[in-house]
Amino acid sequence: MDNRIKKSVLDESGINKNPFVQFEGWYSEARKSLGEDASAMALSTSVNNLPNSRIVFLRGSDKKGFWFFTNYNGRKAKELRKNKNACLLFFWPGLERQVRMRGYVEKLPAKASDTYFASRARESQIGAWSSPQSEVIPGRGALDAWVEEFTRTFEGKKIPRPAGWGGYRLVPAFFEFWQGRDNRLHDRITFQKQKNGKWKIERLAP
Numbered sequence: 001m002d003n004r005i006k007k008s009v010l011d012e013s014g015i016n017k018n019p020f021v022q023f024e025g026w027y028s029e030a031r032k033s034l035g036e037d038a039s040a041m042a043l044s045t046s047v048n049n050l051p052n053s054r055i056v057f058l059r060g061s062d063k064k065g066f067w068f069f070t071n072y073n074g075r076k077a078k079e080l081r082k083n084k085n086a087c088l089l090f091f092w093p094g095l096e097r098q099v100r101m102r103g104y105v106e107k108l109p110a111k112a113s114d115t116y117f118a119s120r121a122r123e124s125q126i127g128a129w130s131s132p133q134s135e136v137i138p139g140r141g142a143l144d145a146w147v148e149e150f151t152r153t154f155e156g157k158k159i160p161r162p163a164g165w166g167g168y169r170l171v172p173a174f175f176e177f178w179q180g181r182d183n184r185l186h187d188r189i190t191f192q193k194q195k196n197g198k199w200k201i202e203r204l205a206p
Contacts, residue, residue, distance in 0.1 A: 045083065062169070085102075
């Protein structure tokens with residue numbers, strides 16, 4: 001008896017012709033399997049041909065693109081000001097799936113950033129005020145002191161969103177859906193947005 005687990009298949013006949021809908025289907029399955037970890041995504045930026053990648057979390061989406069939140073004065077934000085083109089990569093090893101998105105990044109409206117900031121744990125709100133993200137600091141003690149300072153400042157008060165903190169939206173013009181298969185003969189299907197707004201669907205060799 002063959003006890004091997006049957007791998008999932010990704011083909012042109014079964015994929016949704018709208019990459020946003022296809023992503024939501026895969027993301028929903030990943031959330032059921034991995035919980036919050038399914039939201040982890042690698043964000044890659046580049047300035048002067050020097051790429052940087054880091055893990056951020058998907059915190060929302062709309063018909064235009066995918067949201068993440070960060071310090072507007074940190075390294076990633078500084079790089080995005082110089083080069084708005086970026087890439088997101090999701091990897092869900094338990095499902096043997098990856099999704100790669102490439103496009104440009106824009107700031108979210110202030111209202112969306114306010115709403116998300118208000119939903120964060122109070123300790124995380126304090127952290128957003130306390131950390132000069134990506135800047136050199138003298139030691140952990142300095143960071144702890146800033147946390148204590150802002151904890152006292154906002155004691156018994158509602159914590160507002162710092163002006164230097166908020167959300168971005170990656171607006172994709174390209175998607176790649178990757179499904180692991182036997183013998184490394186993986187399925188790779190891409191969506192490339194055309195000038196007329198429609199998506200061109202192609203298969204890549206593994």
